[in-house]
Amino acid sequence: MGTARIAVVTSRGGADQDTDLPLILTALRTAGLSAQAVAWDADAPGWGGYDLAVIRSTWDYADRLAEFLAWADATAEVTRLWNPARLVRWNSDKRYLPELAARGVPVVATRVLEPGGVCEAADFDGPHGVVVKPAVSSGARDTARYEPGRGADAERHARMLLDQGRTAIVQPYLPLVEEGERALIFFGGTFSHAIRKQALLTEAGLIDNFRVPHPGAAPYRPSEAELRTARAALAAVPAPGDLLFARVDLALNDAREPVVMELELIEPNLFLSINPQGLEPFAEAVAAALATGR
Ligand SMILES: Nc1ncnc2c1ncn2[C@@H]1O[C@H](COP(=O)(O)OP(=O)(O)O)[C@@H](O)[C@H]1O
Ligand SMILES: [Mg+2]
Known part of the structure; x- marks a missing residue:
């Protein structure tokens, strides 16, 4: 077998903003893989020419969801796509939050x-x-x-x-986000690292579509309770064994218990520039995914 070819999937608008991307390319190459950044919406390569495509900075997907999900399904037909298209679809709609709650995961109260x-x-x-x-x-x-x-x-x-x-x-509104939100990152189901960041909705009554997405992101050591809640959330996804990467965003409720605000299985920022110790586990998770027949 020759060197495995990996597509690290970005987007026309996301490639320049994705600080993880150059680090991931280097880490995969260091692990002996051939890695290339490919924009899902611009480059139109033959996806079947890759042994694996790992979704990263497809940050425009929510504006073109049907097109993106169709792309994921089509790509999964011709190569190994991670995370799998089925989980991408499930995670693209926050109606998964009440589903997690129904499975006993502590989740922010969510009315649909x-x-x-x-x-x-x-x-x-x-x-x-x-x-x-x-x-x-x-x-x-x-x-x-x-x-x-x-x-x-x-x-x-x-x-x-x-x-x-x-x-x-x-x-x-969970006011304790003003003490910091947490994001816990997992590779191949194993906890890798975490960050905390400042609250986003500082100004009430305002829709602002140009917010800085992760203000003040800094490395963070999660509590046991936070790890427990994050693991419970991942165990409750439809196919928990099929996650190459995952990010669980948590906040504290009024009782100071961690609750899930969001599960990011599609294209989470992984904050690898401030947590470079996550690069090796990421590359190992890609190598493990290559070994599956999918
Ligand atoms: N219930 C909430 N209580 C406090 N802050 C919230 C709440 N929901 C969202 N936010 C703030 O808005 C940000 C974006 O919301 P989120 O649910 O993560 O959606 P997305 O990141 O997919 O747009 C969060 O990071 C948080 O700062
Ligand atoms: Mg979010």
Whole structure:
């Protein structure tokens, strides 16, 4: 067998912003693999020419979800795609959050509003206010927080999403994000490293689609409770054995217990420049995925 060829999948807009990308290419090459950055939406290579394609900075996927999922399905037909297309599809819609909750994972309370369904004023208020976001989103797009008593504004936001035919999510605002959100990163099911970052929705009542996505990201040592919650979340995904990489974003609830805010199985920033010790486990997970017949 010759040198295995790996496509590290990025996007037209993501390649320059992805600080993990050059580090990953170097780590894979150091591990004896042939690695190349390929934009899913621009380069149109023969994906079948690669032994494995690992999705990384496809950061425009939420705006073109149907196209992206079709790309994932088609690519998975001709090469090994990680994470698998089925999990990519499952993870692309935040309706997975109530699913995880139903499987006993501590998750931020999540109300799902469907276009055409009913919603009530009571859905839009709480002691710390609420957050409204689309079910399909990344980078806090079309997401805002509303202070207590601003339920009418929150409802208007949700109705705007629903009128566009989008599913909306309403959650209580977790004020302890202001002490930091955590992101725990796993490779091949094993914990690698974590970061903490500052809260994003600092200004209430505002949709801002140009936020810095991970303000103040810094290395972080998770607590046992955080590790437990993150592992429980990963164990509850439909095919837990099929995760090359995963990022579990956690925040503390009012009882200071970690709850899942988001599970990132598609194209998470892995924060490898501030945690370079994760590069080797990442490359090992790719090598292990190559060995599967998928
Ligand atoms: N319920 C919430 N309480 C506090 N902050 C929230 C809440 N939901 C979202 N946020 C803030 O908005 C950011 C983006 O929301 P998130 O659910 O991670 O969606 P995505 O990253 O997919 O756009 C989070 O990192 C967090 O700072
Ligand atoms: Mg997020």
